Amino acid sequence: MDDTHLTQLGREVRGFASPDEAVLERVPNPQKAALYLARFTIPEFTSLCPVTGQPDFAHLVIDYAPGAWLIESKSLKLYLAAFRNHGAFHEDCTVAIGRRIVAVAEPQWLRIGGYWFPRGGIPIDVFWQSGAPPEGLWLPDQGVPAYRGRG
Secondary structure (H helix, E strand, O other), rough: OOOOOOOOOOOOOOOOOOOOOOOOOOOEOOOOOOOOOOOEEEEEEEOOOOOOOOOOEEEEEEEEOOOOEEEEEHHHHHHHHHHHHOOOHHHHHHHHHHHHHHHHHOOOEEEEEEEEEEEEOOOOEEEOOOOOOOOOOOOOOOOOOOOOOOO
16 A cells, blocks of 8 residues: 555545455554554444344444554545445454554554444454553543443
8 A cells, every 4th residue: 555645535435345345544643753542433333244144233442552654534434334245243343343454554552342232132242452552551441331222
């Protein structure tokens, strides 16, 4: 990927058929010397059950401590929307998203919380992080309560 060329921001983009086809882009971090946390909250994430084809719904929270790069948010939206017709288990979706962001943005640290709504009466929450957080990084609670009829 060209480090400064954006292919989606400011342009009409139709979206992608699958997460593998989606283009996740990064931009230079003007505050790369600062240790800080950036958060993306995705309250209406959807994918498909790989067995039944029925829709699955989650509230995702992605926290990361940027290094030299930031994730470009429009490309993130298009990447996440590509999961709407993608069949995968909750664990696979959650971890794959975290790993893809790490591969593109090379953050100092990242964690993702996938708070999935019940499938078959059982909510499944999935958490992944790239490693230990940097010393001194403020880690706020992700703000999603334990399941009691999320809403």
